[in-house]
Amino acid sequence: xxxDIYNNLKNRYEERSLKPSENLWEExxxxxxxxxxxxxxxxxxxxxxxxxxxLLLGIYSVFKMESPEVVEYSIMVKNKQETSExxxxxxxxxxxxxxxxxxxxxxxxxxxxxKKLVAKKQEVEPKIIVEKxxxxxxxxxxxxxxxxxxxKELYVDNKLSNKEIETFVITEDLxxxxxxxxxxxxxxPQKQGFxxxxxxxxxxSIEILGISIYENKKKN
Amino acid sequence: MRLYIRKMNQILEHxxxxxxxxxxxxxxxxxxxxxxxxxxxxxxxxxxxQDSEDVLMVAFYKVFTAIDSCKSAETFPYWLRKIVxxxxxxxxxxxxxxxxxxxDIPSDYQEETDEIIPVDVExxxxxxxxxxxxxxxxxxxxxxxxxxIAEILNISEGTSKSQLSKAKKWLKNFILKQQKDEK
Numbered sequence: 001x002x003x004d005i006y007n008n009l010k011n012r013y014e015e016r017s018l019k020p021s022e023n024l025w026e027e028x029x030x031x032x033x034x035x036x037x038x039x040x041x042x043x044x045x046x047x048x049x050x051x052x053x054x055l056l057l058g059i060y061s062v063f064k065m066e067s068p069e070v071v072e073y074s075i076m077v078k079n080k081q082e083t084s085e086x087x088x089x090x091x092x093x094x095x096x097x098x099x100x101x102x103x104x105x106x107x108x109x110x111x112x113x114x115k116k117l118v119a120k121k122q123e124v125e126p127k128i129i130v131e132k133x134x135x136x137x138x139x140x141x142x143x144x145x146x147x148x149x150x151x152k153e154l155y156v157d158n159k160l161s162n163k164e165i166e167t168f169v170i171t172e173d174l175x176x177x178x179x180x181x182x183x184x185x186x187x188x189p190q191k192q193g194f195x196x197x198x199x200x201x202x203x204x205s206i207e208i209l210g211i212s213i214y215e216n217k218k219k220n
Numbered sequence: 221m222r223l224y225i226r227k228m229n230q231i232l233e234h235x236x237x238x239x240x241x242x243x244x245x246x247x248x249x250x251x252x253x254x255x256x257x258x259x260x261x262x263x264x265x266x267x268x269x270q271d272s273e274d275v276l277m278v279a280f281y282k283v284f285t286a287i288d289s290c291k292s293a294e295t296f297p298y299w300l301r302k303i304v305x306x307x308x309x310x311x312x313x314x315x316x317x318x319x320x321x322x323x324d325i326p327s328d329y330q331e332e333t334d335e336i337i338p339v340d341v342e343x344x345x346x347x348x349x350x351x352x353x354x355x356x357x358x359x360x361x362x363x364x365x366x367x368x369i370a371e372i373l374n375i376s377e378g379t380s381k382s383q384l385s386k387a388k389k390w391l392k393n394f395i396l397k398q399q400k401d402e403k
Contacts, residue, residue, distance in 0.1 A: 005339065005391075006360050012341040013361050017256035018263055020273055025251055028277050029244065032284060 229293070236293035239284060247284050254297065255280070258304045264345050264357060265308035271315075272308075279307040305362060309354065309372060318351050320375045320383065339395060347394060352387035359384050 206214040235253070238246020255276065262272040262279070283290075283300055290299045312318065348356065354373060358364040359380075364372070366380040373380070 005395075009339050009341055009344070010361055012339070013264070016260040016264070016341065018259040018269070018272075020255050020259050020276065024255070024273055024277060025248060028251065028280055029248075031277070031281055032244075032247070035281075035285060 232296070233293040236296055240287050242284075250283075251280055254300055258300065261301065261304050262308045264361070265305070265354065266311060267346065267350075271311065275307050275311045276304065279304045282307070305358075306372075312350070312354065316350060318354070320351065320373070320379050339391075340398075343398075344391065344394065348387065348390060352383060352390055355380055355383045356387040356391075 202216050203214070204216050205212055231249075232253070235246045235249040239250050240246075258279065259269075259272055259276050262275045263269055266272045266275060279300075282303055290296050345353065355369055358369045358372065359366075366377045366384075369375075369380040370377045375383075
């Protein structure tokens with residue numbers, strides 16, 4: 001009995017209906033049509049974006065293939081000032097190729113004949129591999145010429161893996177890179193390669209354990 | 221009668237499939253079939269016919285754009301009604317200030333025995349305060365539990381119960397007043 005009033009009310013409520021205005025369906029239809037057009041536009045936009053991205057990637061890959069590869073190389077330099085000095089000398093001087101036999105530590109020498117002989121014996125392609133420099137500067141100034149304390153460890157290793165070779169400089173590549181940089185007229189000390197003109201820094205004499213092994217006859 | 225219901229179900233199934241395929245003919249048929257009833261439901265919450273039509277249009281737009289989420293033609297009328305009710309309530313919450321004070325059921329609350337009295341539902345819906353009407357409609361006409369009403373209106377269950385109790389008291393007083401006026 002207690003819920004009869006509500007059931008009665010509910011039945012009457014369910015029987016209710018109101019006629020909507022005549023243009024209500026037309027308005028709804030217009031709204032539905034505009035909503036259907038929007039996704040089509042967005043699809044077209046995504047297709048256009050995808051196509052332009054592919055085009056850009058294609059152009060990039062073509063330019064990358066055409067541009068010459070610059071061989072990366074590394075050199076340990078502790079004094080930045082000296083690095084900049086070295087770079088200056090590179091622009092004006094010729095480059096020296098150094099050919100050092102395998103697993104041999106040598107002091108810097110100007111005897112090119114000896115180097116050529118060693119190179120022939122080892123039958124090694126001329127490659128400057130790694131320079132391990134001690135705490136002393138790589139290239140001393142003219143006032144303090146190179147002495148025996150400045151030692152370079154230069155390695156030549158034919159059995160290097162491909163990955164290791166990537167970090168080294170082939171002389172031809174180095175020359176090409178420098179020439180290319182000159183043409184560009186740009187100077188980027190961080191990435192710019194350099195070669196050392198040892199003639200400018202010729203040591204007067206080299207002694208090991210008190211024994212003079214080299215004397216600069218030209219200067220004397 | 222059974223034949224009529226069966227035929228109606230077949231028609232509904234057919235137009236429901238058409239509407240699912242985004243066919244305008246099916247959508248229009250659904251709109252014509254359900255819009256008078258749904259407009260009456262929306263109006264029972266909102267009151268104003270113009271606003272109710274706006275809400276109805278929004279509700280049908282949602283229905284036609286999200287019809288894929290409705291599984292079958294059988295459940296479609298209930299799904300449609302739920303959307304219309306939800307849209308009506310969200311319209312009220314946006315455009316009309318309703319503030320429910322959290323309160324528990326009064327200790328003297330009792331379901332009173334009611335006699336069968338003929339009630340003019342239109343008058344009740346137009347006269348009942350909006351705060352009461354929302355909860356009364358949801359509880360009596362939509363058969364919602366207090367926990368569901370509390371979730372829909374973002375109130376506590378206690379508030380829902382107390383408001384329904386007050387709505388019922390208001391209805392009783394309204395009917396008594398009508399009877400006195402008739403005499």
